[in-house]
Amino acid sequence: MLLSLFSGSTIKIKGSSLIIDMEYAIILQARMGSSRTPGKVGAIMAGHEMLYHQIQRLLKNGLNNVIIATSISSLDDKVVEIAEKCNVGYFRGSESDVLERYYKAAKVNDVKNIVRLCGDDPLIDPECIRALIESQTNDPVDFITASHKRGWVYGTTAELINFECLKLTYNTAKTELDREHVNPFIKRYEGFSKRKIGPISEFELRPDIYLSVDYPEDLSLVKEVFEHFDGIGKVHSFTQRELIELYDSGLLTIGNKHLHAGFND
Template structure:
């Protein structure tokens, strides 16, 4: 049977730090549209679905998905594991990719490389990612799991962080799942030094600057082009560099078994006071 690969894009308007971030404009299109445009560049045959909440505030995301010709599932606001599972179920997925909606500059080649690794292994893995440990610049997050794996996590996960962040039950329980990881082929580790994701106003300014510099001449610019630009334009690199390495792990170091303090950074009070 041919596998059906479904990419689930989790998106909502209610970000506490940067509300409405997925609908912010990048060269005349929403950030979500720019991200979906990049996901359409994946070489493997994939189906996209936007998974948002039933909240009225997220009507605009459902409308954007429809305008872009992408399926949309609406479910729980805070149980993202359930939202992810239901969206995958709706589209009859056998293989599920989790891509957060705050990765508008994700390199399609990172997704293809992960899929090639996953399928080359036959049925050796239930779950693979490029995050455990992470090596790519932050914002190239790829997690791939079988539908059976996602179903098992959906049935067993109970902790709030497992429901809110979708996959921790899987990678926190390696004795229950066959887990693999794919490293960035450069051999480098930019996961804590380069930030291509969006959570703060500075992240938006950074992403906007990169798109304005690269997109007009090469719509499908890869990660290497971004890195070259940042070498030539340290002023762009500096826009959100204060937040490099900051991620959600910092709030849960006492609860996570497989994550240590070296994999996250804490925001300083001076950073916090401006937001």
Template sequence: MSNRVVAIIQARMTSTRLPGKVLMPLAGKPLLYRMLERVQRIRGLDAVCLAIPEGKAHDPIAKIASSEISLYRGDEQDVLDRTFRAAQQMKADTVMRVTSDCPLIDPEVSGDVLSAFENSPVAYARTAFDSGYPHGFDTEVFSFDALSTAHSEASEADEREHVTPFIWRRPDRFPAMELDHRPDLREWRLTVDTPEDYELISQVFDTIYPQNPNFGFAELKNLFAEQPRLLEINASVSQPKLAGMPGES
């Protein structure tokens, strides 16, 4: 039985806290370009699709798509619909969801999530929430059937905006698993939502990328062990939470 695995990356120019962040430079290229470099190294993927909103404001993002990166344009606010239709266009059986504000996503970790999903009787697997991985390694993998059900039934605004809440709020309908990591490194904020986040990520790329463009989790651990003050740059930035998230206090 065939299983076509497609990574779908959602991106837009109109970020609330840091507009245009996906085009901000990292080691001489747009943030989104660097992120896509890493996604393309994830083992087990059959295709990668960039899912962006319609409208001229987002045209600069579309130019980053290439012969190796497919493009889908859809609704800006209903991201669940955009993701579903991108997966439909790509004929996906399994969907990996990563967001464009995670330019340090680790291909090995994301590949581990996919492997765990494929080897377990679940509809949804993830690193996110209380898994112990840094914020910015967040990877979700789910069946197209689960996505289709969410697309048909989800009615809450946050379920349409954030794609997967309908799925992870219903573990009785969608059996789930989470990859764990110890020690708990959730205090490492490696996603880009604020100028402080960008400053940290930019310094990471400037330090490691020229010598090792394929750097990953191990190299980040070494860097922060040698230069722990880097993590202080965005330590005051809070991580938003959605209602019902596992680990929510």
């Protein structure tokens, strides 16, 4: 069970951050700066910031080991404010070197396996995280991804990185692309053991749906999703099936399809 995997961790308080020693943890990268849609993680929908809803969706589904990885920029004081409001840990590091930020956040918290999430993906499916952790528990590898054409819906997915894999990547990767996006080096490097996983239900295989927030049109769509589920009392508890059914219902304004190419493989 996912809850039992998370609930066995030891949590210690250090200053205003949670310092956690654990086998699995979610490290969620989020910052206010964005070239396409500045301030999107702080955008208000259903009464709270988008990042607040993302965190609460994790917590309400028993995913309590959450660390927000943000930058030292003063703009990201808002991200820290949201993390503290949700009572989750945070780490502040480089604004541009996201790989370094991830590595140091994992190292200081002694995380053995990192579930990597992005603040661009507030509709993450908790069942995807469950599947990643169960897959790693049953058969450990360096890297597991659910982000591919036979995986979860674009914008609802995640990946898992073993700390030793992340450490080698941090010490080896040099290009701007590798430092900014964390996983390109991991995907290229043949020395890592890797696996792809996907949802059991064929109903949930929908490569035609794009729910990541890069553009204002994406933000408007996600806002409609949260406000719909808030209106029926399920703002943080809706399932992937319910999300897909809403998408297909005709109740949403879907104006972002032309902006995304989806997964490459």
